[in-house]
Amino acid sequence: MNTNPIGIFDSGLGGLTVAKAIQKLLPHESVIYFGDTARLPYGNKSPKIIKKYSLQIADFLISKGAKIIVIACNTASALALNEVQKHVRVPVVGVIDPGVKAAIHATRNKHIGVIGTVATIRSKEYENRIKATDHTMTVISQPCPLFVPLVEEGWLDGSITKAIANIYLEPFKTENIDTLVLGCTHYPLLKPLLISQTNQKIVLVDSAEPVAEKIFGMLKTSKLQSNSHKNGTLSCYISDFFSQFKTIAERFLEGPIADVTTLDLL
Amino acid sequence: MNTNPIGIFDSGLGGLTVAKAIQKLLPHESVIYFGDTARLPYGNKSPKIIKKYSLQIADFLISKGAKIIVIACNTASALALNEVQKHVRVPVVGVIDPGVKAAIHATRNKHIGVIGTVATIRSKEYENRIKATDHTMTVISQPCPLFVPLVEEGWLDGSITKAIANIYLEPFKTENIDTLVLGCTHYPLLKPLLISQTNQKIVLVDSAEPVAEKIFGMLKTSKLQSNSHKNGTLSCYISDFFSQFKTIAERFLEGPIADVTTLDLL
Numbered sequence: 169m170n171t172n173p174i175g176i177f178d179s180g181l182g183g184l185t186v187a188k189a190i191q192k193l194l195p196h197e198s199v200i201y202f203g204d205t206a207r208l209p210y211g212n213k214s215p216k217i218i219k220k221y222s223l224q225i226a227d228f229l230i231s232k233g234a235k236i237i238v239i240a241c242n243t244a245s246a247l248a249l250n251e252v253q254k255h256v257r258v259p260v261v262g263v264i265d266p267g268v269k270a271a272i273h274a275t276r277n278k279h280i281g282v283i284g285t286v287a288t289i290r291s292k293e294y295e296n297r298i299k300a301t302d303h304t305m306t307v308i309s310q311p312c313p314l315f316v317p318l319v320e321e322g323w324l325d326g327s328i329t330k331a332i333a334n335i336y337l338e339p340f341k342t343e344n345i346d347t348l349v350l351g352c353t354h355y356p357l358l359k360p361l362l363i364s365q366t367n368q369k370i371v372l373v374d375s376a377e378p379v380a381e382k383i384f385g386m387l388k389t390s391k392l393q394s395n396s397h398k399n400g401t402l403s404c405y406i407s408d409f410f411s412q413f414k415t416i417a418e419r420f421l422e423g424p425i426a427d428v429t430t431l432d433l434l
Numbered sequence: 435m436n437t438n439p440i441g442i443f444d445s446g447l448g449g450l451t452v453a454k455a456i457q458k459l460l461p462h463e464s465v466i467y468f469g470d471t472a473r474l475p476y477g478n479k480s481p482k483i484i485k486k487y488s489l490q491i492a493d494f495l496i497s498k499g500a501k502i503i504v505i506a507c508n509t510a511s512a513l514a515l516n517e518v519q520k521h522v523r524v525p526v527v528g529v530i531d532p533g534v535k536a537a538i539h540a541t542r543n544k545h546i547g548v549i550g551t552v553a554t555i556r557s558k559e560y561e562n563r564i565k566a567t568d569h570t571m572t573v574i575s576q577p578c579p580l581f582v583p584l585v586e587e588g589w590l591d592g593s594i595t596k597a598i599a600n601i602y603l604e605p606f607k608t609e610n611i612d613t614l615v616l617g618c619t620h621y622p623l624l625k626p627l628l629i630s631q632t633n634q635k636i637v638l639v640d641s642a643e644p645v646a647e648k649i650f651g652m653l654k655t656s657k658l659q660s661n662s663h664k665n666g667t668l669s670c671y672i673s674d675f676f677s678q679f680k681t682i683a684e685r686f687l688e689g690p691i692a693d694v695t696t697l698d699l700l
Contacts, residue, residue, distance in 0.1 A: 206483050207473050212586070217472050217674045290677060317583040320478070328597050335594075408483045411556060 169395035173403070174383065175234025177202040177225045179210035181413075182319075182353030183240025184420040186263065187402060189376035190238070193384055197393070198400035200232050206407035206433075209316055210243040211285025211352070218287065222248035224433055226256050228405075234258060235392050238379060242351045243285050246293035259386055266378035267349050268297045272305070274371040275347040281340045281370075282309045284351030285316065294351055308343045312336045312352075319354040320416060325361050333358070333365045340366070349373045357419065404428045435661035439464040439669070440649065441500025443491045445476035447679075448585075448619030449506025450686035452529065453668060455642035456504070459650055463659070464666035466498050472673035472699075475582055476509040477551025477618070484553065488514035490699055492522050494671075500524060501658050504645060508533075508617045509551050512559035525652055532644035533615050534563045538571070540637040541613040547606045547636075548575045550617030551582065560617055574609045578602045578618075585620040586682060591627050599624070599631045606632070615639045623685065670694045 174197050176187050181203050190199060202225050204210075210218050222244045229237055237260045239245045239252065245262030253260045271280050282294040289311040298305050314332050323329050340348065348370050350356055356374045363372065387393045394400065402425075406413065409430040417425045440463050442453050447469050456465060468491050470476075476484050488510045495503055503526045505511045505518065511528030519526045537546050548560040555577040564571050580598050589595050606614065614636050616622055622640045629638065653659045660666065668691075672679065675696040683691045 206479065212676060212678070213472065214674050214676045286677070313587055314580075314583055314589075317580055321579055323580075328594060328601075331594050331597070408480050410478060410480045411552070412478075 170235050170392045171198070171394045171396050172233045172235040173198040173200040174236050174238060175200050175202070175229030175232065176238040176240050177204070177229065177244070178241040178353055179204050179243065180208040181205070181417045181420050184417060185353050185356050185376045186238060186240040186379055188421055189380040190383055191400065191402065193380040194387070195399050196396050199402045200229060200234060201402060201404045202228060203404070203406045205410060205413070209285070210241060211287050211316060212313065213287060215247045215287070215291070218244055219248045219251050222252050223255050226252045226260070228431075228433060230256055230258065236261065236383065236386065238383065239263065240353055240379070242353065243287045246288045246291040259390070261379065261382055261386070263353070263375040263379050264293050264297060266382045267351065267373055267375040268294060268301065270375070270378040271347050271349050271373045272298060272301055274373055275305070277344065277346045278302070278304055279306045279308070279343055279345040279347075281343070281345040281348040282307060282351050283312045283336065283348065283355065284309070286311045286313055288351050294349060306343070308339055308345060310336055310339055315358060316352065316354045319357050322419065324357055329358070329361060330365060333361060337365055345370060347371045347373060402427065405431045407431060407433050436501050436658045437464070437660045437662050438499045438501040439466040440502050440504060441466050441468070441495030441498065442504040442506050443468040443470070443495065443510070444507040444619055445470050445509065446474040447471070447683045447686050450683060451619050451622050451642045452504060452506040452645055454687055455646040456649055457666065457668065459646040460653070461665050462662050465668045466495060466500060467668060467670045468494060469670070469672045471676060471679070475551070476507060477553050477582060478579065479553060481513045481553070481557070484510055485514045485517050488518050489521050492518045492526070494697070494699060496522050496524065502527065502649065502652065504649065505529065506619055506645070508619065509553045512554045512557040525656070527645065527648055527652070529619070529641040529645050530559050530563060532648045533617065533639055533641040534560060534567065536641070536644040537613050537615050537639045538564060538567055540639055541571070543610065543612045544568070544570055545572045545574070545609055545611040547609070547611040547614040548573060548617050549578045549602065549614065549621065550575070552577045552579055554617050560615060572609070574605055574611060576602055576605055581624060582618065582620045585623050588681075588685065590623055595624070595627060596631060599627060603631055611636060613637045613639060668693065671697045673697060673699050
């Protein structure tokens with residue numbers, strides 16, 4: 169039994185979708201969230217710099233007593249999970265493995281699509297892990313670099329975002345996929361649009377809930393759950409407070425955000 | 435007479451358009467360029483963090499012997515010019531004043547449009563400086579946050595970029611502007627598209643050449659010109675070497691880039 173917080177980080181605020189899923193499934197756990205808003209986005213940066221930033225943030229979360237670390241950023245999960253695991257003594261969970269499991273569970277025809285940032289897709293982590301689990305799977309991957317700025321702008325539907333989605337989704341149409349992994353924490357906000365632009369039978373896999381379930385299992389197994397009867401808190405740290413912070417944060421959290429601290433990590 | 439280099443910096447690689455204009459006008463000058471690719475973009479970040487990054491980079495350029503510093507980034511020029519000027523002992527030039535002068539020179543009907551990043555437009559620097567020079571000017575400003583990712587993607591024309599440009603340019607259509615300031619070093623690459631989407635009589639003002647002319651005058655007045663008879667060199671430093679670096683750099687430079695060093699400034 170352990171009332172220390174669950175530490176979560178992302179390049180920006182998209183990982184609040186993972187924080188939300190964890191708070192829903194584990195309401196008595198407290199969460200400490202770090203969004204690296206001074207250096208976002210990660211998706212077009214190099215593996216070396218993404219590893220460096222991830223280790224800095226992991227150190228911060230450990231200093232705040234995190235009993236487990238969740239890398240909510242797909243790009244950092246793809247490129248820095250091993251380094252962070254070696255670097256700290258608490259369990260570290262990325263978003264890719266839970267997404268891979270959910271996708272393999274969902275597919276019927278063994279044709280899985282993956283969308284993500286340039287860095288995530290280039291790392292081939294989703295593809296390699298899906299095939300390592302079941303080598304008969306076919307994986308088609310597509311980077312979607314304009315989706316993050318579109319979501320940050322709040323252009324979640326409308327003809328322009330639809331037209332861009334159509335270009336990105338083109339390779340999946342001929343490949344007959346039945347499952348599409350949303351390999352970036354920004355993409356769940358595009359779900360209604362992606363459903364309208366794809367074959368209605370395609371299952372969209374979002375890592376937030378599978379990650380929350382994995383955390384639930386890990387805390388139970390390792391006896392790290394909170395024994396508090398009160399609801400846990402969400403403390404949010406960001407490396408830069410920018411003008412649209414509140415609007416974007418509350419879009420991901422689907423609710424008000426209260427406890428926010430700007431922290432100079434650099 | 436001084437063969438030390440001209441120091442130029444930008445959040446990323448867009449400022450290479452300014453480096454190119456300086457090399458064209460001042461072929462015997464050497465240029466040292468710093469692109470903060472590990473932390474780009476600046477346009478959606480806070481004034482505080484933009485000032486901090488700018489001072490770090492100015493220190494680096496001074497350590498390399500820069501005889502003058504050019505802030506090629508509009509966002510950093512809008513928010514950090516004064517701080518950098520106070521911080522170093524060499525002359526510091528931003529891109530906003532030269533752009534303001536060129537716009538005032540170009541306009542006939544005194545209706546000037548300005549496009550830029552969210553942080554640049556929010557700073558009101560263009561608007562304030564235009565009106566401080568001539569209070570009878572009307573200035574209409576519009577942030578265009580999707581232009582930078584579109585340029586980085588290489589989507590410089592096509593129906594989607596046109597449709598986005600039409601949305602951003604809408605406010606200018608009713609205001610009868612005759613001059614449009616391209617307040618971001620990425621935007622010159624969109625010139626052909628912007629010309630096709632606006633009234634053909636609108637003059638597009640790009641700071642690169644006016645900045646080069648200002649540097650030319652300043653070096654002459656302060657007797658800091660190079661006396662070399664050989665062509666100067668361009669040394670490029672970046673804080674992160676990412677996969678598409680060469681493609682994007684050469685798009686801005688309109689030529690090959692050779693001397694590149696990745697530098698950990700953080």
